Amino acid sequence: MINNLYIMFPEIFLSLSIFFILMVGVFIKKSFNLIFNLTSLIIIVTISIILTNPNNEEKIFLDSFIRDPFSNYFKILILLSTLFVLNSSKNFIIDNKLDKFEYPIIILLSILGMFFMVSSNDLILFYLGLELQSLSLYILASIDRDNLRSTESGVKYFVLSALSSGLLLYGCSLLYGFTGSTNFELIADQLNNENTGAVFAMVFILVGLAFKVSAVPFHMWTPDVYEGAPTSITSYFAVVPKVAGLALLIKFMFVPFSNILLEWQTIVIFISIASMILGAIAAMIQKNLKRLLAYSSIGHIGYALAGVATGAISGYQSSIVYISIYVIMNIGAFSCLYLLKKDGQYKENISDLSGISKKHPLIAVSLLIILFSLAGVPPLGGFFAKFYVFVAVLEKEMYALAIIGLITTVMSAFYYLKIIKTIYFDDSIITFEPTKNRTAQFSVIASCTILITFFLYPSVLNNLVNTLFVS
Amino acid sequence: MNFPILSTLIFLPLVSSFFILLSKNKTTNVSSISISLFSSVATFFLSLFLWYSLDINTSEFQFVEEKSWINNYIKFKLGIDGISILFIVLTTFITPICIISCINSVKVRVKEFLIAILILETFMIGVFCSLDLVIFYLFFEAGLIPMFLIIGVWGGPRRVYSAFKFFLFTLLGSVLMLVAIIVIYWLTGTTDITQIYEIQIPKEYQNILWLAFLSSFAVKMPMWPVHTWLPDAHVEAPTAGSVILAAILLKMAGYGFLRFSIPMFPLASEYFTPLIYTLSIIAIIYTSLVALMQDDMKKLIAYSSVAHMGYVTLGIFTLTKQGIEGSIYQMISHGLISAALFLCVGVVYDRLHSRMISTYGGLVNYIPKYSFLFLIFALAALGLPGTSGFLGEFLVLAGAFQKSFLAAMLATFGVVLGAAYMLWLTKRVIFGVTNNSEIKKINDINKSEVFMLVTLAFFILFFGFYPLPLMETFNVSVNSLISNYETALITN
Numbered sequence: 001m002i003n004n005l006y007i008m009f010p011e012i013f014l015s016l017s018i019f020f021i022l023m024v025g026v027f028i029k030k031s032f033n034l035i036f037n038l039t040s041l042i043i044i045v046t047i048s049i050i051l052t053n054p055n056n057e058e059k060i061f062l063d064s065f066i067r068d069p070f071s072n073y074f075k076i077l078i079l080l081s082t083l084f085v086l087n088s089s090k091n092f093i094i095d096n097k098l099d100k101f102e103y104p105i106i107i108l109l110s111i112l113g114m115f116f117m118v119s120s121n122d123l124i125l126f127y128l129g130l131e132l133q134s135l136s137l138y139i140l141a142s143i144d145r146d147n148l149r150s151t152e153s154g155v156k157y158f159v160l161s162a163l164s165s166g167l168l169l170y171g172c173s174l175l176y177g178f179t180g181s182t183n184f185e186l187i188a189d190q191l192n193n194e195n196t197g198a199v200f201a202m203v204f205i206l207v208g209l210a211f212k213v214s215a216v217p218f219h220m221w222t223p224d225v226y227e228g229a230p231t232s233i234t235s236y237f238a239v240v241p242k243v244a245g246l247a248l249l250i251k252f253m254f255v256p257f258s259n260i261l262l263e264w265q266t267i268v269i270f271i272s273i274a275s276m277i278l279g280a281i282a283a284m285i286q287k288n289l290k291r292l293l294a295y296s297s298i299g300h301i302g303y304a305l306a307g308v309a310t311g312a313i314s315g316y317q318s319s320i321v322y323i324s325i326y327v328i329m330n331i332g333a334f335s336c337l338y339l340l341k342k343d344g345q346y347k348e349n350i351s352d353l354s355g356i357s358k359k360h361p362l363i364a365v366s367l368l369i370i371l372f373s374l375a376g377v378p379p380l381g382g383f384f385a386k387f388y389v390f391v392a393v394l395e396k397e398m399y400a401l402a403i404i405g406l407i408t409t410v411m412s413a414f415y416y417l418k419i420i421k422t423i424y425f426d427d428s429i430i431t432f433e434p435t436k437n438r439t440a441q442f443s444v445i446a447s448c449t450i451l452i453t454f455f456l457y458p459s460v461l462n463n464l465v466n467t468l469f470v471s
Numbered sequence: 472m473n474f475p476i477l478s479t480l481i482f483l484p485l486v487s488s489f490f491i492l493l494s495k496n497k498t499t500n501v502s503s504i505s506i507s508l509f510s511s512v513a514t515f516f517l518s519l520f521l522w523y524s525l526d527i528n529t530s531e532f533q534f535v536e537e538k539s540w541i542n543n544y545i546k547f548k549l550g551i552d553g554i555s556i557l558f559i560v561l562t563t564f565i566t567p568i569c570i571i572s573c574i575n576s577v578k579v580r581v582k583e584f585l586i587a588i589l590i591l592e593t594f595m596i597g598v599f600c601s602l603d604l605v606i607f608y609l610f611f612e613a614g615l616i617p618m619f620l621i622i623g624v625w626g627g628p629r630r631v632y633s634a635f636k637f638f639l640f641t642l643l644g645s646v647l648m649l650v651a652i653i654v655i656y657w658l659t660g661t662t663d664i665t666q667i668y669e670i671q672i673p674k675e676y677q678n679i680l681w682l683a684f685l686s687s688f689a690v691k692m693p694m695w696p697v698h699t700w701l702p703d704a705h706v707e708a709p710t711a712g713s714v715i716l717a718a719i720l721l722k723m724a725g726y727g728f729l730r731f732s733i734p735m736f737p738l739a740s741e742y743f744t745p746l747i748y749t750l751s752i753i754a755i756i757y758t759s760l761v762a763l764m765q766d767d768m769k770k771l772i773a774y775s776s777v778a779h780m781g782y783v784t785l786g787i788f789t790l791t792k793q794g795i796e797g798s799i800y801q802m803i804s805h806g807l808i809s810a811a812l813f814l815c816v817g818v819v820y821d822r823l824h825s826r827m828i829s830t831y832g833g834l835v836n837y838i839p840k841y842s843f844l845f846l847i848f849a850l851a852a853l854g855l856p857g858t859s860g861f862l863g864e865f866l867v868l869a870g871a872f873q874k875s876f877l878a879a880m881l882a883t884f885g886v887v888l889g890a891a892y893m894l895w896l897t898k899r900v901i902f903g904v905t906n907n908s909e910i911k912k913i914n915d916i917n918k919s920e921v922f923m924l925v926t927l928a929f930f931i932l933f934f935g936f937y938p939l940p941l942m943e944t945f946n947v948s949v950n951s952l953i954s955n956y957e958t959a960l961i962t963n
Binding site: 414421424458 | 608
C-alpha cells in the first residue's frame with residue numbers, strides 16, 4: 001500500500017502544507033500577508049502536482065480512495081476558483097479587518113475536505129470529507145465574529161447543515177444495512193429497484209446533497225447566509241462548495257445509484273424544476289445584490305441538476321460544463337462587488353449601482369456582460385452552458401423539463417435586466433473610489449474575456465469534459 | 472472561394488466598434504463618427520461587391536464557409552443566395568444612414584451609441600448569412616442586447632417599460648424556437664439547413680416544430696396579437712433605433728419564414744396556411760384601424776408597419792411565385808420607406824421635441840423641402856404606383872387572389888385603410904392650419920438630413936419604376952423554393 005501513496009500525493013501535500021502554515025501563523029506575529037501569499041503558492045503547487053501526475057484511474061486504501069480524470073478535473077476547478085476568489089477578495093478582507101491568519105488556512109482545510117469528497121469511493125471517506133468541508137464552512141460563515149449578521153448566518157448555517165448531515169449519515173447507514181457494503185461499486189452491484197430500503201437510503205442521501213448545493217426545497221439557508229456573511233466568504237460559498245457538491249451528486253448518480261435510475265430521476269427532476277422556478281421568482285423582488293445572487297445561484301443549480309436528471313452520461317457532462325461556466329460568471333460577478341467601494345464601505349445594494357455607467361464605464365460594461373451571460377443570452381458563455389444542458393435534456397425527450405427551464409430563463413432574464421436597467425438607464429448617484437484592487441479587476445476582465453470569446457471555441461470545455469467518463 | 476468574405480462582412484463592424492472604443496475625443500466625437508461611418512460604408516460596398524459577384528442563375532448557396540464549431544457536429548456555416556443578399560445589402564445600406572442621423576439626434580454618449588449600432592449590424596448581417604440553425608439562433612438573439620440598450624439608454628420617457636417589453640417578448644418567443652432547433656438536431660442529426668432540406672423531417676413532428684418557429688417569428692414580425700411591443704418600442708426608441716427596428720429587425724422574421732419554416736416544414740406550412748391568413752388579415756385591417764386613431768406620429772407609423780408586415784406574411788404563405796416575390800419586395804421597400812418615415816419624424820422631433828400630430832400643421836409653408844420629401848414617403852407607404860411600395864402590395868394581392876378570394880378581398884380593403892391613415896397624417900402634419908407659433912421659427916432640413924432623405928427617396932422611386940435588379944436577384948431562388956415545396960407536398 002505504501003508504494004501506492006503517490007496516488008494521493010496532492011492530498012498529502014495539501015495537508016502537510018496546512019500544518020506548516022498553521023505553525024507559521026502561530027509563531028510569527030502579524031503574519032496574515034505571509035500566510036495569504038503562501039496559501040496562493042500552495043494552491044498553485046497543488047495544481048501543478050495534479051497536472052503533472054498521471055491521470056489514469058487508480059484506487060488505494062481498500063478501494064476507498066479513487067483518483068481518476070473525473071476527480072482531477074474537479075480538484076483543479078476547485079483550486080482555480082479558490083485562487084481567483086481568494087486573491088480578488090484580499091483588499092476586502094483587509095478593509096473589513098478580517099485579516100486573521102486562520103482565514104486562508106480554514107479555506108485550505110475546506111478544500112482538503114472537498115478533495116476527499118470528490119475522490120471518495122466509499123461512504124465513510126465521503127462522509128469524512130463532507131464533514132471536514134462543512135465544519136470549515138461553519139467557521140468561515142461566522143468569521144466576522146463581532147458582526148451580528150455574520151454570527152447569525154454562521155449559526156443558521158450550522159444548525160441546518162448539521163441536520164442535513166445527520167440525514168445524510170442516516171442514509172449512509174441504511175445503505176450499508178441493506179447492501180452490506182460501504183464501497184460505491186459494491187453498493188451498485190447490490191442495488192436494484194426491489195430493494196425498497198435502499199431506495200429510502202437514496203432519498204436521505206439525495207436530501208443531504210441537495211442541501212449542500214442549495215437546491216429547492218433545501219435552499220432556505222442560502223439567502224440568509226449569503227447576505228449575512230462577509231462578501232469574500234459569500235463569493236467562496238457561491239462557487240467552490242457548489243462545485244464539490246455537484247461533483248458528488250453526479251458521482252452518486254453515476255456509480256452507486258446507477259441501477260435505481262428511475263427512482264432518483266423523479267426526485268432530481270422535481271428539485272431541478274423547483275429550483276429553477278423559485279430562483280427565477282424570488283430573485284425578482286430582491287434589493288440586495290448578494291441576496292439576489294443567492295437566488296440566482298439556486299436557479300443555476302436547477303439548470304445544472306436538469307442535466308443530472310437525464311440520467312445519461314451526456315447529461316452529466318452538460319452539468320459539469322454548466323457548473324464550470326457558472327463558476328466563471330460568479331467569480332466575475334463577485335469580483336465586481338469588490339470594486340464598489342465608497343468611504344471605506346463596500347456597497348451591496350442594487351440601488352447603489354444606479355447610473356454607474358456614466359462614471360465607471362468599465363465596471364458597467366463588465367457587469368453588463370456578466371449579467372447577460374447569467375441570463376443566458378447568446379453569444380455569451382452562459383448561453384452555451386444552458387444550450388448544452390437543454391441538448392442533453394431533449395436527447396432524453398424530457399420536453400416538459402426543457403420548456404419549463406427555458407421559460408424560467410425568460411423570467412430570470414427579468415431581474416438581470418433590472419440590474420442592467422439600474423446601471424445603464426438610471427441617473428448616477430454614487431461615485432465610487434478609484435480602486436487599487438488590481439486582482440479583482442483582473443478577475444473581472446478575465447471572466448468577461450472568457451465569456452465573450454467562448455463562442456469562438458465553444459467545444460473546448462466539452463472536449464475536456466468528454467474525457468472524464470471513460471469507465 | 473478561399474477568402475472568408477462573409478465572415479469579413481459580418482465581423483468588420485464588430486472590429487471597427489473596437490476601434491471606436493479605443494478612440495479618444497470627448498468633446499466632439501468626430502473620430503468615433505468618422506470611424507463608424509467609414510467602416511459602415513466599407514461594409515456597404517463590400518456587400519455590393521457580393522451582390523455583384525453573386526451568380527443569380529443558380530439557387531445554390533454561394534460563398535459558403537464552413538468551420539467545425541461545436542464538437543464537430545454543429546458547424547459554423549455561412550452562405551448566401553439570391554434572397555439573403557438583398558437583406559444584407561438593405562442592412563448595410565440602412566446602417567450608415569442611421570449613423571448619419573445620430574449626428575443630429577443623439578447628444579449624449581455618442582461613442583457608446585455608435586458601438587451599439589455597429590455591434591447590432593454585425594448580428595443582423597449574421598442572421599442573414601447563417602446556414603446553420605444554431606448560428607442563426609445565436610445571431611437572432613444576440614441582437615437583443617444592443618437593441619435593449621439603444622432603447623433603454625437613449626430612449627424617451629417610458630423607455631424602461633418599452634425596453635423590457637421588447638426584450639422579454641422577443642426572448643419568450645424565441646426560447647421555443649431553441650427547443651425546436653434542438654429537437655430537429657436529435658431528429659436529423661444535424662443543424663445544417665442545407666442537409667435538413669434534403670432529409671425530410673418526419674410528418675408527425677412538422678406541425679409542432681412549425682408552431683415553435685412561429686412563436687419566435689410571430690413576435691419578431693410582429694404578427695397580431697403579439698405585436699404590442701412594437702408600438703411601445705418604436706415610440707420610445709431614438710430615431711436611429713426606430714429606423715433599424717423597422718427597416719431590418721422586423722425583416723428577420725419574414726426571412727426566417729422563407730429560409731426555415733417553408734423549406735423545412737412544407738407539410739406544416741400547407742396545413743397552417745389558414746391560420747396565417749387569418750392572422751395576417753386581422754393584422755392588416757385591425758392595426759390599420761388602430762393606426763387611424765393615433766395621436767403620436769411614431770406610433771402611427773409603427774402600427775402601419777404591423778399592417779405592412781401583414782401583407783408580407785400573407786404573401787409568403789400564399790406559396791405562389793407572385794406572393795413570395797411580392798413579400799420579399801414588400802420587405803425591402805418597407806425597409807426603405809419606414810426608415811425614411813421614422814427619419815422624417817426624427818427631423819421634426821429634433822426641432823420641436825414633440826411627436827404629437829397636434830403639435831404640427833401647415834409645415835409646408837415653413838419647411839417646403841421637408842414637406843415635399845415627407846409627401847413622397849407617405850405616398851410610397853400607401854402604395855402609390857411608381858413607388859416601390861406599390862409593387863410589393865400588388866404582387867402579394869395577385870398571389871393571394873390565386874389562393875383565397877376572401878383573404879385577397881379583405882387585404883385589398885386594407886390598402887384603402889392604409890391610404891386613409893397616411894393621407895390623413897399628411898393632411899394634419901404637412902398641410903392644414905398652423906396653430907403652434909413655434910413652427911414658424913423651425914429650420915428646414917440641413918445638408919446631412921437632405922442627403923439621407925433624398926437617397927432614400929431616390930431608391931424608393933427607382934425601385935418603383937425599375938424593379939428588375941431586385942426581381943432578377945431573387946427570381947431563381949424563389950422558383951426553387953416553390954418547386955421544392957411542391958415536390959415535398961406531392962411525395963407525401
